[in-house]
Amino acid sequence: MAEEDYKGIWIFAEQQNGVLNPVTLELLAKAQELKAHNGEDIYAILLGSDVKALAPTLIAHGADKVIVAEDAALASYSARPYQQAMTQLAEKYKPSIILYGATSLGRDFAPRVMVSLKTGLTADAIDLGYDEDDVFYQTTPAYGGSILAHIVILECRPQMATVRPKMFVPLEADESRKGEIITETVSVDAEDSYEVLDVTQKISDHEPIDKASLLVCGGRGIKSEEDLKMLGELAELLGGQVAASRPIVDNGWLPHEEQIGQSGATVKPDHIINIAISGSVQYQVGMQNSKCIISINHTAGVPIFDISHYGAVADYRSLVPAIIEEIKKRK
Amino acid sequence: MKILVFVKQVPDTDDVKLDPKTGNLKREGVQSMINPLDANAIEAAVQLKEKYGGTVAAISMGPPQAEDMLKKALALGCDEAYLLSDRAFGGADTLATAYTLAKAAEKIGDYDLLLFGRHAVDGDTAQTGPATAAYLNVPQITLATSIDVQDGWVICDRNLEDCTQRVKAKLPALVTVCGEINTPRYPTPINIMKALKKPRTVWDAAALEADTARTGIPGSPSSTKKVFEPEKRNTDTKYFEGSAEDMAVQFVDMLANEHLV
Numbered sequence: 244m245a246e247e248d249y250k251g252i253w254i255f256a257e258q259q260n261g262v263l264n265p266v267t268l269e270l271l272a273k274a275q276e277l278k279a280h281n282g283e284d285i286y287a288i289l290l291g292s293d294v295k296a297l298a299p300t301l302i303a304h305g306a307d308k309v310i311v312a313e314d315a316a317l318a319s320y321s322a323r324p325y326q327q328a329m330t331q332l333a334e335k336y337k338p339s340i341i342l343y344g345a346t347s348l349g350r351d352f353a354p355r356v357m358v359s360l361k362t363g364l365t366a367d368a369i370d371l372g373y374d375e376d377d378v379f380y381q382t383t384p385a386y387g388g389s390i391l392a393h394i395v396i397l398e399c400r401p402q403m404a405t406v407r408p409k410m411f412v413p414l415e416a417d418e419s420r421k422g423e424i425i426t427e428t429v430s431v432d433a434e435d436s437y438e439v440l441d442v443t444q445k446i447s448d449h450e451p452i453d454k455a456s457l458l459v460c461g462g463r464g465i466k467s468e469e470d471l472k473m474l475g476e477l478a479e480l481l482g483g484q485v486a487a488s489r490p491i492v493d494n495g496w497l498p499h500e501e502q503i504g505q506s507g508a509t510v511k512p513d514h515i516i517n518i519a520i521s522g523s524v525q526y527q528v529g530m531q532n533s534k535c536i537i538s539i540n541h542t543a544g545v546p547i548f549d550i551s552h553y554g555a556v557a558d559y560r561s562l563v564p565a566i567i568e569e570i571k572k573r574k
Numbered sequence: 575m576k577i578l579v580f581v582k583q584v585p586d587t588d589d590v591k592l593d594p595k596t597g598n599l600k601r602e603g604v605q606s607m608i609n610p611l612d613a614n615a616i617e618a619a620v621q622l623k624e625k626y627g628g629t630v631a632a633i634s635m636g637p638p639q640a641e642d643m644l645k646k647a648l649a650l651g652c653d654e655a656y657l658l659s660d661r662a663f664g665g666a667d668t669l670a671t672a673y674t675l676a677k678a679a680e681k682i683g684d685y686d687l688l689l690f691g692r693h694a695v696d697g698d699t700a701q702t703g704p705a706t707a708a709y710l711n712v713p714q715i716t717l718a719t720s721i722d723v724q725d726g727w728v729i730c731d732r733n734l735e736d737c738t739q740r741v742k743a744k745l746p747a748l749v750t751v752c753g754e755i756n757t758p759r760y761p762t763p764i765n766i767m768k769a770l771k772k773p774r775t776v777w778d779a780a781a782l783e784a785d786t787a788r789t790g791i792p793g794s795p796s797s798t799k800k801v802f803e804p805e806k807r808n809t810d811t812k813y814f815e816g817s818a819e820d821m822a823v824q825f826v827d828m829l830a831n832e833h834l835v
Contacts, residue, residue: 322704322714347734351716354701357669358708363796364668366699380799385697392801399795436744437713440729443738451736457834481834505698514832524804535832536809548811553828555814555821565822570835573826 244337249400251338252277255329256289256301256309257348259320263297266344268413270406271305273371274342275414280373283339284308290328292318295424302422305414310336310425316433320348323437326355328429333360335427338401340379342371345405353405363396365404369528381406384505384528391524409453409509409532445500449484452501457483457514458533460503462526463490464519464540464559471496473563474518480570486510488526504529518559522547539563575628575723577619578679579689580706581612581647583640584696608643611691613650613758615751618721619689620651620759626723628686629653633678635663635671641774648769649761656682660778662786668697670793672705677782679710687728688748692717700750707748714748715741719755 252274257264267287274285287306289297291313298309310332316324333341333356341356343349345367357364368381380393381404396402452458459478461471471485478485485501492502503510505525511532518539520526523546530536531550538551541558548554555562586605619630632647634640635658644655658678666674679685688710690703700716707714718730719738728747732739733754743749761769779786787793814821814828829835 322707323711326708347717347732350700351704351714354668354672354704355708357701358672358705361669361795363794364701365796366668366697366701374799378799385798385801390801391804393799394796395799396796434713436747437715437741438743439739439741441740445736445738481829514834527804537828550809551811552809553814553825554811555825557814557818557821561818562821562825565818566825569822569826570829573830573835 246339246398246400249337249339250283251286251336251340252281252283253286253288253333253338253341253401254306255341255343255349255352256287256297257344257346258289258291258294258297259348261291261294261297263300264344264346264348264408265413266346266349266406266408267301268304269408269411270342270344271301272414273406273411275305276372277340277379281339286310286336286338288312288329288332290317290325295426298424299418300416302420302424303416303418305420306422308423308425310427312427312429314429314431316431319439320352321434321437322351322355324431324434325352326359327431329356330359331429332427333401341401341403343403343405345407349405353403357403360401360403362399362401362403363394365394365396368394368404368406369410371404371406384524407509407528409511451508452484452486452503453508453510455484455486455510456512457481457516458486458503458510458512459483459516459518460486460488460520460530461491461518462488462520464521465491466560468494468496470560473559473567476567477516477563480567481514483512483514488520488523517547517551518563520547521545522550575622575626575686576684577622577628577630577687577689578682578685579612579615579619579630579632579647579652580675580702581616581632581634581643582609582691582694583607583634583636583643584609584694606639606643608646609691609694609696611693611695611751611753613691614753614755615689615691616647616650616652617756617758618751619687621756622687622721622723623651631656631682633658633675633682635659635666635674638776644774645769646761648772648774649766650759651765652772654773655775657774657776658782659776660789662779662784662790665791665794666789667794667796668699668701668705669795670789671702672709673788673793674782674784675702675706676709677784678777679706681777681782686745687723688712688746690748690750692750692752703748703750710746710748712746712748713743714750715743716750718749718751721749721751721755
């Protein structure tokens with residue numbers, strides 16, 4: 244079959260316990276751009292058991308069609324039944340593109356579909372689009388993030404990618420949007436060789452950093468663990484939270500959950516205050532969509548200033564206490 | 575118990591530069607090392623062997639120089655090493671790599687557990703492990719932070735975005751491990767000496783009976799169309815000026831404008 248016979252932009256609708264992962268709606272939004280270019284319909288692929296009720300939400304957020312495949316063996320995620328279901332659907336409909344969120348589930352699942360469909364899968368893309376030659380590309384940071392690459396899948400279909408969460412903004416829900424819900428039957432084997440024994444929700448004394456509206460972040464230039472208290476005090480005064488770039492976490496000063504960047508979380512708070520962070524590409528990938536970027540660094544010209552709305556070339560050890568003092572004075 | 579642990583040789587740097595003329599990576603002077611998370615996978619395999627008995631084989635696909643890394647894997651406690659090396663394997667994406675690794679696992683045969691690091695620091699795809707599991711049609715556990723084996727099942731904790739899970743998979747199974755799982759040991763001089771006597775095997779495509787249309791560049795659906803240094807996104811930056819106290823006043827004025835104080 245020729246490449247042009249494959250049609251449809253598919254978004255894997257990741258859900259667990261009937262709750263959609265937000266990355267699904269982000270991908271539906273990005274899919275509108277791809278559709279504007281290639282004119283193909285946008286499909287959301289909903290696998291599970293008793294999940295049909297999520298279909299209208301997917302349509303309201305931009306899906307033209309929702310394929311629902313329900314089976315008891317798909318009730319909770321395990322790799323092989325999901326692999327079987329997606330493979331059968333893709334072989335029947337022959338989409339040109341399948342996108343998955345680059346979540347722990349998506350990255351567990353998508354490589355198995357790659358093998359059964361014998362196609363390409365780009366990992367952890369941060370952007371997608373069509374280039375000057377009309378080729379669909381996925382952008383990924385390569386070699387630790389100092390270089391970006393355009394990955395293409397020229398001859399195989401579907402062209403697949405896992406896409407990093409929080410890169411795109413979901414569309415506002417439009418309940419009047421029309422879409423088609425297609426029910427499909429898949430033939431999957433119950434997985435008797437894999438079992439989830441126990442799940443413990445992570446409990447934290449504060450909200451996760453990707454939900455905070457203001458972050459105060461420390462980086463490589465922070466001289467001691469003690470100095471993080473200063474960052475904590477500033478964050479508290481402004482109703483925000485402390486986060487960090489990788490060196491702070493590598494030093495063991497903060498847990499991995501509070502790391503921003505390519506190997507950590509992607510955040511887009513209303514305000515982010517970067518303290519002693521030079522702004523490697525790996526870090527920028529994780530925070531560049533923040534609304535207002537404010538940076539303090541003692542070296543002029545470091546990359547973080549290129550993306551900052553406000554900057555102070557100063558030693559944080561004198562400036563941050565002065566800011567704390569000034570805030571207290573005005574309260 | 576027969577454990578296969580898959581290891582990759584990676585550049586010992588995260589600061590790779592492009593040759594401005596060719597667009598290729600500058601590799602001169604860059605040392606290579608064992609992928610750090612693969613060292614965790616070796617340590618997990620050796621600890622299981624020490625606890626329950628059995629053998630550990632280290633497998634790597636790479637150029638002939640990867641022998642040195644495999645010698646290190648042997649010094650860390652693996653019993654034998656396999657290097658999959660052939661010009662026909664070069665330039666492989668994760669689909670072609672997983673195909674080649676799965677062919678080696680099948681040729682070795684009778685494996686109980688396959689271990690991978692959760693990702694390689696150079697590519698960071700985290701796809702080769704699950705894809706190899708798919709080729710071998712075995713269950714997988716990704717992102718393991720602990721591992722044990724009981725009654726023919728491998729039991730792991732997994733660290734996910736909003737929860738931790740305890741899961742089990744029936745052997746044979748494939749597990750990818752996170753750095754938290756253990757601290758890799760250092761090779762002792764005695765073990766480095768012993769390693770030299772351990773069996774090392776090199777297999778090419780013919781030895782693996784691999785279809786070379788499915789290895790290397792011909793077997794790779796994805797390719798890199800271009801690499802580029804990231805565009806500088808120049809935002810109009812408003813700088814605060816003066817002494818620390820002056821800057822602090824301007825800084826807090828800005829916070830007030832943003833309704834933060």
